[in-house]
Amino acid sequence: MKLEGKTALVTGGGGGIGRGITLCLAEEGAAVAVADIDLERARAVAEEASKLGPRCFPLQVDVSVPEQIDEMMARALKEFGKLDILVNNAGAGSRPGRQTGEPETVEDWDYVYKVNLRAYYLTYRAISPQMIERRYGKIINVASIAGRQGGGPWFLIPYRATKAGVINLSQSMAAQMAPYGVNVNAVCPGIIWTSMWEQLAAEIRHEMPGLENLELKQVFDFAVSGTIAMQREQTPEDIGRAVAFLASDDAKNITGQALNVDGGAQMN
Numbered sequence: 670m671k672l673e674g675k676t677a678l679v680t681g682g683g684g685g686i687g688r689g690i691t692l693c694l695a696e697e698g699a700a701v702a703v704a705d706i707d708l709e710r711a712r713a714v715a716e717e718a719s720k721l722g723p724r725c726f727p728l729q730v731d732v733s734v735p736e737q738i739d740e741m742m743a744r745a746l747k748e749f750g751k752l753d754i755l756v757n758n759a760g761a762g763s764r765p766g767r768q769t770g771e772p773e774t775v776e777d778w779d780y781v782y783k784v785n786l787r788a789y790y791l792t793y794r795a796i797s798p799q800m801i802e803r804r805y806g807k808i809i810n811v812a813s814i815a816g817r818q819g820g821g822p823w824f825l826i827p828y829r830a831t832k833a834g835v836i837n838l839s840q841s842m843a844a845q846m847a848p849y850g851v852n853v854n855a856v857c858p859g860i861i862w863t864s865m866w867e868q869l870a871a872e873i874r875h876e877m878p879g880l881e882n883l884e885l886k887q888v889f890d891f892a893v894s895g896t897i898a899m900q901r902e903q904t905p906e907d908i909g910r911a912v913a914f915l916a917s918d919d920a921k922n923i924t925g926q927a928l929n930v931d932g933g934a935q936m937n
Contacts, residue, residue: 671917673698676749678742680732680792681759683710685863686811688717689905690756693913695721699754702745704728706759732759732788733780742795751803754916755796757789757835758811762828762865769871778827785831786838793842797851806851807916810839811908812927814857814935825869832857836927843925852924854915859903859931860893862886898933 677694681687683705691701695718703718703725705711711727718725726748730741745752764780789810800806815825816832836855843853860866870888874880880888893902911930914920929935 670698671919672754672913675699675753675916676702676745676751677754677756677916678702678704678745678752678792678796679756679758680704680730680741680788681811682756683707683714683727685865686858686861686905686908687758688714689907689909690758690811690912691715691718691725691909692721693906693909694754694756694916695719695723695725697913697917698723699916700749701725702728702741702748702752704730704732704741704745704759706731732792733783735791738788738791739795742792746799751799752796753805754807754809755792756809756811756912756916757792759788760785760811760813760865762825762868769868769875773826781827781831785828786834789835789838797846800846800851801849804850806846806849807920808839808842808846808851808853809912809915810835810842810853810855811912812836812839812855812857814859814929814931817857817929817935817937839927840925847924852915852920854920854923854925855927856908856911856915857927857929857931857935858908859929859934860889860897861903861905861908862889863905896934897931898936901932903930903932 677699682691682703700723703711703715708729715725715727730737761784812835813832815829839855870885
């Protein structure tokens with residue numbers, strides 16, 4: 670119970686990696702505001718996390734809309750009175766409704782940027798005054814090993830670029846907040862079977878010759894075997910445990926870092 674008495678806000682908390690993060694924080698004693706664009710998903714995860722002991726509640730937010738970010742933060746602060754931990758996890762690989770194989774558009778770039786990078790800055794801007802005043806806080810930004818280097822199919826370019834931006838932004842945040850005792854770090858997940866990876870598998874199958882007859886999970890397994898040194902996929906709970914560690918005082922002297930949780934896919 671390293672986070673007993675702490676409060677947290679997790680964006681994109683209604684499924685996949687966000688669910689894993691929420692449950693791991695709750696297991697360690699943190700009360701969690703579960704924010705997601707899908708209120709029903711957020712409610713289900715909040716109910717699941719509340720069974721572990723601490724109070725958790727859902728919030729609906731579209732982080733691509735700045736006004737909704739401000740409303741989300743105000744509601745979380747009103748409910749909890751303070752926020753000790755911010756986890757920026759909401760993410761997008763492309764614009765909503767984009768079909769497999771469709772050409773990349775300016776709308777793809779704009780939407781991915783708004784969700785994956787701009788929203789992280791806006792939540793930081795909204796929460797930092799109370800962390801500065803209290804001289805305490807933990808901010809963890811979920812990036813990706815895709816942000817470690819360029820390359821790959823064209824449809825990943827906006828995603829890669831914004832996740833690289835998250836790593837750089839985290840370092841800038843860390844430098845700004847260090848004098849106030851606030852830690853800021855990034856976590857870079859590896860390959861995890863989530864709804865986003867299911868969409869990515871469809872794109873890979875469409876683009877790469879020889880994969881057209883594979884099921885989507887088989888495409889995913891192919892990516893794992895060709896990428897992960899330890900030859901096994903990662904899980905949302907793997908990311909959640911890393912986030913819970915960085916949110917705890919065990920990590921009080923760790924800031925400005927980007928932690929790969931990827932089974933050895935990226936060794937840098």
